[in-house]
Structure formats: structure tokens, C-alpha cells
Amino acid sequence: MPRDHRPAKSVRVLLAEDPDLPSGALAILLGLEPDIEVVAQVGRGDEVTRTALGVRPDVALLDIELAGLSGLDAAAELRDEVPDCRVLLLATFGRPGYLRRAMAAGAAGFLVKDGPVEELARAIRLVLTGETVIDPAFAAASPDEGPVAEAAP
Template identity: 50%
Template sequence: MIKVLVAEDMHIVRGALVALLRLEPDIDVVAEVASGPEILPMARARQAQVAVIDIDLPGMDGLTAAGELHEQLPECRTLILTSLGRPGTLRRALDAKVGGFLLKDAPPDKLASAVRGVLAGRRMVDGDLALAAWDTVDCPLTARELDVLRMVAQGYGTVEVAARLYLSAGTVRNYLTTVVAKLNARNRVDAIRIAEESGWL
């Protein structure tokens, strides 16, 4: 039996995923969690072999949690689920060493196939999304510029961003000016939109 952990914060969606996986004769859902920080300790405690993780989770996003699993519990493979099939997001997922990347609107039988595939060590990625990712432009922003933009997108003001990242407010403003210029955006809000639509945030 394949021991699977399901991480999804929406109760109805999580219940549907668990019910779907339990229909498979070779899959046993050994844990269900609703937030990112719960994934690693629960996967370790229940000896999960595959973690099916929603990309958007409270406390810690799915890609960060997948990266943590890869580093600290490499025997547990990861399959990321998302409702947004943006090529930039796929690239981030591959950088996090996930085993698979599946859209939530994929046919139900693909979920069990993807679980089996990632356990076998194969990369399971939606074909159309993989082709789209092949043609996308790499993110022009540095890691620090992305950190600043991500915090602004979360609603933090310049002074708060500066305090949290140990920068001066002037340096944060300079980063934001550079971000707007690099993305050919009209302003900060437009820069956030461009970065989110590209899957860089």
C-alpha cells in the first residue's frame, strides 16, 4: 500500500481528494492536514511515502513545504496540486524538487496515476503546462526583489518591509522602483499583477 498524506486547507476539497484516493486498492491515506507547517511532522510521524500538497496553504505555502520535505524527509515524494496552471509556478515547483505538478481540474484518474508515478521516481507534469513553461521567460527579478515585492503584495508598507528584511526604507523604495522598471509595469500594483500572473510570486 502507498501511504499518502493530503494537505489541503479547504475541507470539502480535502474530503473529495481523500475519498478519491481511498477508492484505489493500492493507496492508503494515512494523514490529512490543513496547513503548511503540519506537513513535515505529520509525514514523518505517519511515514508517508507521497505527500499530495495544495500549492496555497496557510502558514507555509505548498512549494516551501515541498522543499522542506525534500531536504528533511527525502523518502517522501511530493505532488503539488494547483488551480492556476501558470508556467512560472511550474518552474518554481521544479526548483523545489517536487515529483509532480497537477492541475485541480485534471481528470480524477490522473491523481492516482500521478501518486504512483512520483512514488516510482518519475516526474509527473501536465503536458500542456510543461510545453508552456518551456517557452516562458525566466523571472528577471533577483531573490531579494521578489522578497520585497511578495511582502508588498501581502499588504506590508515600506517601513514594515524594511524592518522585516533588515533594510532601510530607502533601500526598499529603491528595490520597488527597480522592480517596476524591470517588469515594465505602470506602478507597484501593476508589478504585483505581472509577477503573480507569471507565477513568480
């Protein structure tokens, strides 16, 4: 039987994404990373905090457009209820105010949903070191929101 090649301490990830998307694709791709383990998946924003309290993830990846409670509101709940959990918000495009609201909700990053999984995995690792990761496309789309540190290429 093959051995699990994960390090002794994998990054525990909670994934909350729109259930209308191809089911589990992102979780499968992230699971291929040797140091990342998707420990829970939910399809509604109002399930995020309860699930996080149960599985205690290191990072929560939240689609900004979720049923029941937006990813922005779920991020704010996590900030208050599970403060050790870092939050990365995922969106297809940035609307005015999203970036500012994401940072106000305590998010450690704001990324393009359909970007390469390697960039997402890199962002997960960076936020665990205390970095803030912002996709340059979102920073450029929000010039009225003030200076923002961008993700390195």
C-alpha cells in the first residue's frame, strides 16, 4: 500500500465555493499539493463558521459569491469566531469596494477564482507566514481604494 507523502504538518484548508461549479475540482487540485489537505468543503456561506469551529482549518478559501451568507460576511465571522484561521477570498472579478471590504473583514488575501492552482497554493503558504496576498488584477481594478500590497509574480 502506498505511503502518504504529506509532511507531518499539512496546511489544513476549508473550501467554500459555489455548489453550481464543477464539484470538487479545486479540492482535488489542491489535494495534489504535498503540504495541503482540504479538510472540509461547504457550499454555503452560513455553513463556514460552524464547519471551521469543528475542523479548525489553518486557511479558509471562500468564494465571494456564496448562498446564505456572502464570502465577505463569512470572512468577518471567521475573524471573530476562529481568529487563528487565515482567510483567502476568491472572486471571478472585482467590484468597486470588494477589496476594501475584504481587508476590513480580516481577509489575508483576495485572488482570482480561476487562476492557476499553483498560484493559489503559493498564496495559501504565504498567508500562513503573515503575508497579505492581493491579485494584481484586483489591485489595479480598485485605484480608489488606496495603496495595496500586490502579490509577487
